Amino acid sequence: MKVLIIEDEQRLAQLLKKGLEECSFTVDLAFDGEEGLYMAENYPYDGVVLDLTLPKMDGLKILSSLRSMNRDVPVLIVTARGEVDDRINGLNIGADDYLPKPFDLNELIARLKTIIRRSKGKASPILTITDLVIDTNARVVKRGGAEIVLSAKEYALLAYLALNNGRVVSRTELVEHLYATDSEWESNVIDVFISNLRKKIDKGFDLPLIHTVRGAGYVLKGDA
Numbered sequence: 188m189k190v191l192i193i194e195d196e197q198r199l200a201q202l203l204k205k206g207l208e209e210c211s212f213t214v215d216l217a218f219d220g221e222e223g224l225y226m227a228e229n230y231p232y233d234g235v236v237l238d239l240t241l242p243k244m245d246g247l248k249i250l251s252s253l254r255s256m257n258r259d260v261p262v263l264i265v266t267a268r269g270e271v272d273d274r275i276n277g278l279n280i281g282a283d284d285y286l287p288k289p290f291d292l293n294e295l296i297a298r299l300k301t302i303i304r305r306s307k308g309k310a311s312p313i314l315t316i317t318d319l320v321i322d323t324n325a326r327v328v329k330r331g332g333a334e335i336v337l338s339a340k341e342y343a344l345l346a347y348l349a350l351n352n353g354r355v356v357s358r359t360e361l362v363e364h365l366y367a368t369d370s371e372w373e374s375n376v377i378d379v380f381i382s383n384l385r386k387k388i389d390k391g392f393d394l395p396l397i398h399t400v401r402g403a404g405y406v407l408k409g410d411a
């Protein structure tokens with residue numbers, strides 16, 4: 188899952204980035220409101236962590252602009268402002284959750300995961316496709332009761348497919364959600380990850396779960 192952090196306190200932004208990356212998130216950073224709005228408008232994100240007090244453009248204006256364009260990306264507001272009115276304004280404009288500073292990093296990660304799952308129609312942190320079980324809190328994957336060891340990118344790709352299970356996801360979309368915007372990658376990287384996942388997820392089972400849709404991409408589903 189790919190997240191945009193819009194935060195002018197660069198040390199805090201870098202700490203958040205590190206913590207989220209350790210939990211298999213891909214993270215982009217913006218340090219002022221104008222840059223943040225541009226990135227949120229032009230690149231696909233699964234969630235946005237948004238400070239309210241920003242240089243060049245206020246966080247509430249960013250949120251209002253995104254919602255006026257029908258951009259429904261989940262937004263978690265984090266701010267030092269403690270007034271109830273600020274929280275109410277943010278929620279009324281369209282924020283999905285609100286966390287005042289100072290906050291615990293684990294709580295932020297838990298809230299972010301929750302609003303992203305909710306946006307995908309998944310209430311539970313446990314994603315299940317037939318006998319494949321993905322615990323998104325513990326980042327543990329099992330099939331047929333046996334735990335499967337995945338690399339960070341393999342897990343991220345599988346979790347993204349699971350959050351979108353039943354929907355065909357293109358290679359381009361997978362790259363956009365697995366890599367930071369300024370990253371470089373090999374042109375066949377998704378095919379390599381899919382091949383590795385098939386060996387770990389589907390090999391030895393009668394029912395394959397990872398399907399190729401020729402010319403379109405990949406889909407994770409429990410039927411043929």
